[in-house]
Structure formats: C-alpha cells, structure tokens
Amino acid sequence: MKSKRPSVTGNRPTTRPSTGATRGASPTRRPMREPEPQPQRQQLGAVQSKLRFADKFDAYLAHHSTSAVDSLMRLLETPFQSLMTWLVIAIAVAIPAALYVGFANLQHLGENWEGSSQVSVFLRPETTNARAEEMRTRLEAREDIAKVVYVSPTQGLAEFKAQSGLGEVVDSLEKNPLPGTLLVTPHLQDGSDAAMTLLEQSLIADPAVADVRLDMQWVKRLQQLMILGKKMVFGLGGLLALGVLLVIGNTIRLAIENRRDEILVVKLVGGTDAYVARPFLYTGLWYGIGGGLLALVVLGIGFFWVSGTVDQLAALYQSNFRLQGLGMFGSMQMVLLAGLTGLLGAWIAVVRHLIQIQPR
C-alpha cells in the first residue's frame, strides 16, 4: 500500500484520467482525515506538517475571498432588491450623519465666537473722551483684563455707517445716539461664570458706566443646546442603527431559508458552523458597506445643495464661515460603521437561524 502512494500522488495533472482508477480505488488505506502526503515532502515530517498548515491556511483565506466575492455577486444578481435594501440602510445612516454634520458646523461657529469673548462697557453719554481714556488705562492695568479698546461715539457712528449700509439715515440724525464704549477682553484663568460675574460687578460699580453686556451668555446657551442636540443625534442614530440591524437580520434570515438545502448538505459532509456562516456574514457586511457608500452619495448631494446657500448667508454676515462636510476620515468611519452594523445584523441572524439548521 505504501508503494502505491508515490504513483498516485506523483502523477502530473496531464495524466489525470489514468489516475482516476487508482485514486478512486485507494481511498481507504490511510488513517482518517490525513490529507495525502506529497512525495517530495515525505521525508521531512516537521516541514511537511508546517507546509500542510500553510496549505490549510491558504484554503481558509481562499474560502474567505470566495465567500466575499460570491456573496457580493449574489447581491448583484438581484440588483433591484439589493438596491432597495441598500437605500433603506443609506437613509438610516444618512439622517443621523447629516444631523451630526449640521451640529458640528454650529459648534464650529460657536467656537469662533467664543474666541472673541468680550465684555462691552457702555459709558454714560456725558462721559468725556479724556475721562474714557483715563478709564481705559486704569482698567488695562488690572490683572483680570487682557485688553481694553475705547470706541468713542464718533468712531462708533462711523463704523456703524460703514457696516450697516444705512449711511444716509445716519447722516440725517441730529445728534449721535451712540454712547462711548469700552471693549474689554477679559483675562481669566478659569473663565467660569462666577469670575465673569465678579468682573461684571466691578465694572458696573464705576459711576461713569451705564451698562455692561456680557456677549458670552447666549453663546453658552447655544452650546448647551448643541450638547442636547448631539445627544439627540446619538439617540436617533442608535435607534436607526437598530433599524438597520433588524433590516439586515431579516434579509439574511430569508437568504438562509433560501439556501437551506445547501446548508444541510454542507453540514452533512463536514462543514463547520463557521464555514457555513461565512458567506452570510459577508452578505451582511456588503449590505452595510453598500448602504454606507450610498449614504455618502446622499450626504454629498445634500451638502452641495445646501453649501451654496450657506456661503451666501455667511457673506451677508461678512463671515468667512464655510460649511464643513464629514471629511475623508469621517466618511471612512461612517462607511466602516455601517459595514460593522451590517456584519452584526448578519451575525445575529446567523446565530438565531443558521445554527438551528441541523441535518435530521
């Protein structure tokens, strides 16, 4: 029996038909499960087993790639159905992503304002420029103040005239309605509300001061609102992700039912659960990734649709603010996340349904 092996294994593919008889006739003589030893490797036991492991690993990788390609091909064989599923996923992904982009832009805007955090100190109308200048130097000497700029009523009016476009109306005014203003940039270690209030109180104590405005308050409120909004985006995103899981889980369940016979046969001839599950897991991954890519397209279209309007709006506010998209990294993250969600959905379906299919 040993002498037979080399003749069997040594045959070149060109002599296939003749191998047939010998080969079919010799299935039994080897111990179970041991793949046929190859003649040139026979003397080197350790090397042989190493190579055989390499062969098995190659086959494992090969099954991964064939599963990946086959499952993608299966999806493309029914393009309409697949497109529907991809669209559902794309919508579920695009909605929270669009909201996320919107909030990120608002936050960006808020940060710009925060950088220009200022306290406006309005002086009483009767305050002279000299008195105001004296106040300016006095305040600037304080430790909790970084910088003070004095805008006299005349300067203020000129600025207003230039920026508002209401030049003629302003010219028609009998007297300048604007008070002198000190623009105070605080220099606070912690920037907390309490410190700001303290500064505000000490400023308003001066008899020449009519009013003090903290420009920061509404920015803070906006930030709180945005934190709330972001939480809502995550909540919504979570719900929609659950929806994606259910959609993909159900689609995979149907795919499993459709291939029930095949699964039974594969399990009977020794396919492991992992082997049987692999193509379905790839199907889930493709659903997710396809949905993510489609969501990217949807977002891109929406972005170009909105960004023109935003630019015009920004121009009206003399701002150089530009709408920011997800960016390269964010887009990749979104597609990856969608893919992982698809994989998870498929995995749930596989655990629930595939494992239960056992040959009876």
Place this chain on the structure above:
Amino acid sequence: MIRFDNVSKRYDNGFEALSRINFTVEPGEMLFLTGHSGAGKSTLMKLIMQMERPSNGQIRVDGHDLNRMSSSQIPYYRRNIGVVFQNHQLLFDRTVFDNVALPLQIAGLPHQEIGRRVRAALDKVSLLEKERLNPIVLSGGEQQRVGIARAVVNKPTMLLADEPTGNLDPELSEEIMTLFRQFNEVGVTIMIASHDVELLKRMNKRILGLVEGKLVHDGVLW
C-alpha cells in the same frame, strides 16, 4: 470500526426507534441493514452520522466514543464518513464538478489537489465527461453516481448509504452495487440500508435485520 453497546433511541414524542442494539462491524467489512420502513434503519444511520444522539448505550466509531464528542468536533468527524442518500442531496445551483468538490473545499484542500481528486472520483463513476453539467440534467442513476463520487472523494474510511438504489431499476442498482463492492475491495467499510430482498440475496453479505427497533437478525442470510 463500529460498535453498538446496548444502544436505544427514544424520540421526544415517546416513540422508541431503536431498543438495545448490540453489534460490531470490523474494519473493511461490507454489510447490509434491512427492515421495513420505520424499523429503525435510518435512525441507526443517523446515530452513526451524529445527526441524532442515542438515549442510551454507547456507540464507538473508529475509536471515537460518540457520546463524548462535542458538537464542535462533529464536522471533523463527519469528514471521515462518506454518505450516499436515496434522494442524492445534490445541489442544483452548481456543476457536477462543484458538487463533488464540496467536501474537499470544506476540508480546505489546495486548489489543484481538489481538481485532481474530483476528476479521479468522477472517472471512477464514469462521469468525467459530464463534470461541467448541472446535475439536474442527469438521469437518476447518473445523479446517484455523482452522489457516490461526492461520498468517496474525501477518501473516507467508511461509507454509509441509505437506500442508494431505492429509485433505480435492477440494472442500474447492480451498477451501483458493483461500485460499492470495488470500494470495499480496497478496504472501505461499507454499510448499506436497503429493503430490496432480491438485492440482498444477490449480494450474499452480512445482514443486520431490524424489526420495530430491535435487532432480530445478524448473519449472512435470512
């Protein structure tokens, strides 16, 4: 090769498919399993295939104690047993070649090795020229031969066949039996379930006779 010790199988609904079965099959033996439908032939085969677990008793196959086998080991165990079904269980979404290649792909053999072995097995059952066809266009006898090629392609030590000639006329079933005999001659242990009395007489091999789940006969002739 196979040893049943006091094996019983009772289903959840209380039906006792097998009761207190004892027998031993030596390596390289070829034997038949007979009895009316419902006598327990299929259940016995399923127990060997680990598609069912016995309610009682011990089964040893090729040194494995089946009661002690975890479900994750079962796939690897099954790779050493070739099975042939009455209804072939072929997959009609792929070619004859791919049907036969399935056990080898699962076992993770290299690509060229799969090609060589599949063609060898198809050559053995004289279907080499039909490797590219879809099995659905083949005749019943040809489909059964594809099933046999798939069962032996992984060079199992044991072959189980459940009514392999059930739907075939005598001439074709003779062909199939000749194939089995040839595998047996090179050392494969073969167990065939059949209720075809004429066939059993012609083959003149050891027969296990089941009646209502009990082993009532073990020997060459009735």
